[in-house]
Amino acid sequence: MITVDCTNAPVIKDQMLIHVADKLGALPILKSEKFILTNPDDSKSINKSDVLHAISDFLKSVNLQEDFQIIPKGDNIKIEPLDVKDMKERLENITVKKKELFFECAHCGFITQYETELKSHKLIHYI
Ligand SMILES: [Zn+2]
Numbered sequence: 001m002i003t004v005d006c007t008n009a010p011v012i013k014d015q016m017l018i019h020v021a022d023k024l025g026a027l028p029i030l031k032s033e034k035f036i037l038t039n040p041d042d043s044k045s046i047n048k049s050d051v052l053h054a055i056s057d058f059l060k061s062v063n064l065q066e067d068f069q070i071i072p073k074g075d076n077i078k079i080e081p082l083d084v085k086d087m088k089e090r091l092e093n094i095t096v097k098k099k100e101l102f103f104e105c106a107h108c109g110f111i112t113q114y115e116t117e118l119k120s121h122k123l124i125h126y127i
Helices: 010-024 048-061 087-092 115-126
Strands: 002-005 027-031 034-038 068-073 076-081
Touching (some): 002 010, 010 034, 010 048, 048 068, 048 076
Parallel strands (some): 002 076
Antiparallel strands (some): 002 034
C-alpha cells in the first residue's frame, strides 16, 4: 500500500491519480489531499519504484517534470511543487479519461465507488 501525498499539489492530484492507477492496475482510494494505491489482488503489493516511475511518467506527459519534486519516504510519496506559474493553464490542455474514484469508510474500511453509498453505509455505525 503506497500513499501519495498531494497536499501541496492539489491541482494535479486527480489527473495524476488516474494516470498512476491506470498504469499500475492499482485500486486508488481517495483521502482528502492524498490517495492510497492498493493492489486489487490482496496477495500482491504495490511496487514503490513502479509508482515513482508512473508519477514521473505522468509529469513528463503533461510537461511538468520541471515543476514538481517527488519525495519518497517509507510508504509515502510526497509531491512538492517547485514553480506553479502557468500550471493551471497547462493542465487545462490535458485530457484524461474518467475513472471512478473509491471512497473508504473511516470506521471499518468498507470501500465503494459511490459517495452516496458510503454515506448510507456510515449510518450503520451510528446506531
Ligand atoms: Zn463502515
